[in-house]
Amino acid sequence: MENRTSDIATSHTNSHSGSFETHPKGTQARILLTSVFGPYAQDDEFGSRSINPMELYHNQVTRAQGSFSLRMFHRSWGIMMIQANISAPCAVLDFPTRDDFARELKANQYDVVGISSIIVNVAKVREMCRMTRELSPQSVIVVGGHVSAIPGIEKMIDADHIVRGEGIAWMRRYLGEDENAPIKHPAIVSGMRTRIMGIRLPERKGGTAATIIPSVGCPMGCNFCTTSAFFGGKGKFVNFFETGDDLFEVMCRMETELKVKSFFIMDENFLLHRERAMQLLQRMKENGKSWTMSVFASANAIRKYTMEELVELGVSWLWMGLESPQAGYSKLQGADTRQLTRELREHGIRVQGSTIIGLEHHTPDNIMAEIEHAVSHDTDFHQFMLYTPVPGTPLYQQMSEEGRMLRDVDYADVHGQFKFNFKHAAISREDSKRFLDWAFWRDFELNGPSLYRISRTLLAGWKRYKDSPDARVRERFAREMGRLSGIYSSALWAMERQFRKVDREVSDQIRALRGEFKRESGIMSRMLPAVLGPVLLWTTRREEKRLARGKTYEPPTILERSNWVEA
Ligand code: B12
Ligand code: SF4
Numbered sequence: 001m002e003n004r005t006s007d008i009a010t011s012h013t014n015s016h017s018g019s020f021e022t023h024p025k026g027t028q029a030r031i032l033l034t035s036v037f038g039p040y041a042q043d044d045e046f047g048s049r050s051i052n053p054m055e056l057y058h059n060q061v062t063r064a065q066g067s068f069s070l071r072m073f074h075r076s077w078g079i080m081m082i083q084a085n086i087s088a089p090c091a092v093l094d095f096p097t098r099d100d101f102a103r104e105l106k107a108n109q110y111d112v113v114g115i116s117s118i119i120v121n122v123a124k125v126r127e128m129c130r131m132t133r134e135l136s137p138q139s140v141i142v143v144g145g146h147v148s149a150i151p152g153i154e155k156m157i158d159a160d161h162i163v164r165g166e167g168i169a170w171m172r173r174y175l176g177e178d179e180n181a182p183i184k185h186p187a188i189v190s191g192m193r194t195r196i197m198g199i200r201l202p203e204r205k206g207g208t209a210a211t212i213i214p215s216v217g218c219p220m221g222c223n224f225c226t227t228s229a230f231f232g233g234k235g236k237f238v239n240f241f242e243t244g245d246d247l248f249e250v251m252c253r254m255e256t257e258l259k260v261k262s263f264f265i266m267d268e269n270f271l272l273h274r275e276r277a278m279q280l281l282q283r284m285k286e287n288g289k290s291w292t293m294s295v296f297a298s299a300n301a302i303r304k305y306t307m308e309e310l311v312e313l314g315v316s317w318l319w320m321g322l323e324s325p326q327a328g329y330s331k332l333q334g335a336d337t338r339q340l341t342r343e344l345r346e347h348g349i350r351v352q353g354s355t356i357i358g359l360e361h362h363t364p365d366n367i368m369a370e371i372e373h374a375v376s377h378d379t380d381f382h383q384f385m386l387y388t389p390v391p392g393t394p395l396y397q398q399m400s401e402e403g404r405m406l407r408d409v410d411y412a413d414v415h416g417q418f419k420f421n422f423k424h425a426a427i428s429r430e431d432s433k434r435f436l437d438w439a440f441w442r443d444f445e446l447n448g449p450s451l452y453r454i455s456r457t458l459l460a461g462w463k464r465y466k467d468s469p470d471a472r473v474r475e476r477f478a479r480e481m482g483r484l485s486g487i488y489s490s491a492l493w494a495m496e497r498q499f500r501k502v503d504r505e506v507s508d509q510i511r512a513l514r515g516e517f518k519r520e521s522g523i524m525s526r527m528l529p530a531v532l533g534p535v536l537l538w539t540t541r542r543e544e545k546r547l548a549r550g551k552t553y554e555p556p557t558i559l560e561r562s563n564w565v566e567a
Helices: 077-084 098-107 119-135 167-174 226-230 244-258 274-286 307-313 337-346 367-375 394-401 429-447 450-465 471-501 504-520 523-548
Strands: 010-013 031-035 071-073 090-094 112-116 140-144 161-164 192-196 210-212 262-265 292-296 315-321 350-357 381-386 558-562
Touching: 031 077, 031 098, 077 090, 077 112, 077 167, 077 558, 090 098, 098 119, 112 119, 112 167, 119 140, 140 167, 161 167, 210 244, 244 274, 274 307, 307 315, 307 337, 307 471, 315 337, 337 350, 337 450, 350 367, 350 429, 350 450, 367 381, 367 429, 381 429, 381 450, 429 504, 450 471, 450 504, 471 504, 471 523
Parallel strands: 031 090, 031 112, 112 140, 140 161, 210 262, 262 292, 292 315, 315 350, 350 381
Antiparallel strands: 010 161, 071 192, 090 558
16 A cells, blocks of 8 residues: 555645745644635636536536436535644635635735645636735745646746645645644535435434545546546555554544444545455444445445445445446456446445546447446436546546647636547547537436435345344444435425426336335335425425526535634
8 A cells, every 4th residue: 555655745836946845934834725716606707617516416417307416515625634634723714705715815814825726726726826915925825636737837826836646744744744643534524505306405413424535546547537646646546544443443533523324435446445444344343333334436346345245334325437348447347337236236235327428439329329338227326427638647648649639628618527628539529518418318317316216225225134134234224214214205206296207107117116115114204205295396396497597506605713823
C-alpha cells in the first residue's frame, strides 16, 4: 500500500520557486477554506450550467426520472478533512454565494484563503482569487483540488500556491505541523436536503449515513480516471486508514457521535483492499455491529468476495463500473457483470451501475446495442457519462498527442453530461449528447423509477435473510424493512399510478411488488398506503409541474469554525 505521506502532494508556487515555504505565522495563521460559489444550477458567465447542478443523483444518475429523481446535496469533504487535521483557527465556508464569500473575507482578517475546486469550476476560482486580492489583500491564496490539474492553470488564476494531489499533508507542512500525524476523521453526515416525489425528507439525527473516507485515489489506473491519476495513477493511491482496525475505530466514533449505523464509504475501490475489509468484518463480528455500508468497487474486486461475506460486511449499496466488455478494462476481467448484478440484487445489495458512452469502439451502428446491454443489467441506479479526456489523465495525454482534443471547449462544459470535448473516430459531438440522453431515458422507461427498483432489492434481501442465523444480518434487514416498508408501500402505490402513462408494463410490475410488500410486512405497510399513497401522488404531480416550470434546487450555505478565537 502506498503511504499517505508519499511525494504525491506537490505544489506549484507562483510567487517563489525552490524550497518549500511555510507560513510565517504557522499554526497561528487564520485560515478560510471555501468551495466555489453558487448558485450552480443555472447558466452564467462564471461557468454554472443548468445541466450541472450541485447534486449527485440528479446530475448524473436519475436526471431523466422527473419527480422520481433522487435529489440531495453533499458537503465538500476535502476541505472538511483538511480543517479537521490542522490546529490553526479555521473556517470552512461551503456553497457560498459571491456575497457570502465577500462578507466573510471582509469580516475576518484571513491569513490564508484556500479555495477548493474541480475543473469545471475554474472560472469561479479565477473570480474568487480576484475578489480575495481586492477585499483581503493580506491573504495568501492557496488553490487545491482537481482544478490544479489544468495545464497552464498558473496563468489562468492569480493564486500564490496551487496544490496538486493530497491536501492534508500539504496544509500541515505549510503551517509547520507534523504531516505524518495520524488522520483525524471529521464527523460527516453524507447527504442533506433529500427530496423525492416532491417532498423533502425529514432530517433527524442518525437518519442519514455517515461518510467515511478511508483513502483517495485508486491503483487500477484506468486511462480515463481522473481520481486515480490525481492521487498518483496506476499502482498508487493515498491511504488515510491503513487497517481494518483503524477503520473500525473511526466508524465506532461516528456511530456514537452521529448516532448512525449506516456508512457511505467514500473510497474509489473499497473492496479492492480485501485484507482491510476482512479485518473490519472480523471486528464487526466480535463486537456485534450490524452496520450498513454503501461502497464503490470494481467488478474484479467484488469477485474476491462471496455473497455471504458482502452481506455480513453490511454492503447494501454498491457502485460498480459496467464499461463495455469490449473496452478491455482489467477491472472487468473475467466478470459477467449481468450475472453479477443479478446475484447481488438477489442478496439485497442495491447496485448502481456506471456506463461510459462514447468509448473508442462505439459507432452510430453499435452504440444502441451497447446501451441496451447496459440497461439490461436492470441495476437499481444507472449513471451514464460521456467518455471524457480530463486534464491529468493518461487519456488526456494520449488524445492531446494525437491532436484530437477539441479547442474552444469551455472547461465549464467538460463534465461528461453535455457533449464530447474530443474528436471521436465515429460519433459526432452533437450525437454524443443525443446518445447520452437516450441512455438515461431508455433505462428509466424500461426499468422504472429507481425508487421502485431499490424497494424490490430490499424486499429480495429481506426474504432471503429475515431468518438468517447471523443475528447482525437479521437485525440489519429487519431495521431497513421495519423502518421503510410502510413508506415504500405508499410510494409504490403512487408510483404505480403515475408511471401508467410512461409504461403500463412497468406500472403492473410495481403493483405486483406492492402486493408482495403487503404480504411480507407488518400492519403499517398494509394500512399506510391508503393514507400516504394519495398524498405522495399529489406531491409527485405537483413536483412534475414545478420541474416543467424550470424549478431547480441549490445547497444551503454552511459556515463552520474550528480552533477559533476572535481577532
Ligand atoms: C462528492 C462529490 C461530488 C459532490 C459535490 C461535492 C462538493 N461539495 O463539491 C457532487 C455530488 C455534488 C458532485 C458533483 C459533481 N462532480 Co463530483 N465528486 C464527488 C466525489 C465522489 C467525492 C469528492 C470527495 O470528497 N473526495 C474525497 C476528498 C478527500 O478528496 P478531494 O475532494 O479530492 O480533496 C483532496 C484533494 O483534492 C485536496 N484538496 C481539495 N480541495 C483542496 C483545497 C485546498 C486549499 C488544498 C490545499 C487541497 C485541496 O485535498 C483533499 C484531501 O486530500 C469525487 C470523486 C472522488 N472520489 O473524489 C467526484 C469528483 C470530484 N466530481 C467530479 C465531477 C466531474 C463532478 C460533476 C461535474 C458531475 C459530473 N458530471 O460528473 C459535478 C459538478 C457539480 C458542480 N456544479 O460543481 C470529478 C472531478 C473531475 C475533475 N478532474 O475535475 C470527480 C473527481 C469524479 C470523477 N472521477 O470524475 N461531486
Ligand atoms: S477501477 Fe474505477 S476508480 Fe479505479 S481507476 Fe478504474 S475507473 Fe478509476
